Amino acid sequence: MSIMVVGGAGYIGAHVVRLLQQAGEDVVVVDDLSTSSAERVGESPLVVMDVAADGAVGRLEDVMREHAVDAVIHFAARKQVGESVARPLWYYRQNVGGMVNVLEAMQEAGVRKMIFSSSAAVYGMPPVEVVEEDTVKNPINPYGRTKLIGEWILEDCERAWGLNWVALRYFNVAGAGWPDLGDGAVMNLIPMVLDRLSRGEAPRVFGEDYPTPDGTCIRDYVHVKDLAEAHIAAMRALDGQLAHHVFNVGTGTGASVTEVVRAIGEVSGLDTTPVVEPRRPGDPPQLIASAARIEDELGFRSATGLGEIVASAWEAWQAGPRRIERP
């Protein structure tokens, strides 16, 4: 099988690329390297381009034909919530416009399979403790809206020209499957804590007065390598009949910010006593995935626990340029 991975040099994409390479699949990566670097894709051919730019459709179509692409995995997107609030039009152009370009090229080149990176952000502030795929979708920022719009576009393409697709709604992705593929961005909790520690500063906790057992927010942390495996399961499922196209990817259990910060202290041997700051706007107290649908229909289950996730993130951080020397 020949698979185009758009955004395949990024944090999650590079994990999927490596799994596909190990499985002996033909992979072509398309990435503008805006938040990543070329060495992450290894031996696979890499086409450096912005998929949201004018003229992208023709170039993508050429690459699809040249590599006889059968399926596309679409990771490329901007993902900073705050930035999306400040620059909504750019986010729509990048995330929605880029995806429309990729799909247009697929339609032209006769490629009928897509796996799309969606997000728990489509749920916004869900009114339930454990989120099922049919829970009301009410994204509260432009980033989350671009993901929900992406799912709608896929539905429409299915109806119009027979696209076969899966959207995976990732919960909190963390860890590293290989030490050289760590999360390079400082946007999620574990890298944010490690970033503070590497500067000799105490980790920050935003709000400890939430209605949760220890007062800090609870999230569902999924190991990035498990998440990468979910893409392989989805790819196989696209060969058959799907009862559903949208799947949560989480573990079905949550960990609080305090528990994560403590786990980092245990793994690193560093003092991670945090400073407590006010709540950030738009943070729901708890966000946990129901992981039942993906297990029932795709046979996928993420079982890696928090300790292992944190240990792998620590190992990757220590393999990188901002290694932390223990005092």
Ligand SMILES: NC(=O)c1ccc[n+]([C@@H]2O[C@H](COP(=O)([O-])OP(=O)(O)OC[C@H]3O[C@@H](n4cnc5c(N)ncnc54)[C@H](O)[C@@H]3O)[C@@H](O)[C@H]2O)c1
């Ligand atoms: N990391 C998470 O916790 C998380 C959670 C939910 C959803 N997601 C989604 O998963 C996907 C991958 O996220 P990630 O964490 O690997 O992010 P990332 O920034 O590491 O990866 C995105 C990749 O896409 C590339 N890219 C971005 N815009 C592009 C464009 N217009 N043209 C070509 N390449 C482009 C970047 O250079 C990068 O290599 C994104 O769609 C993101 O919204 C991530």
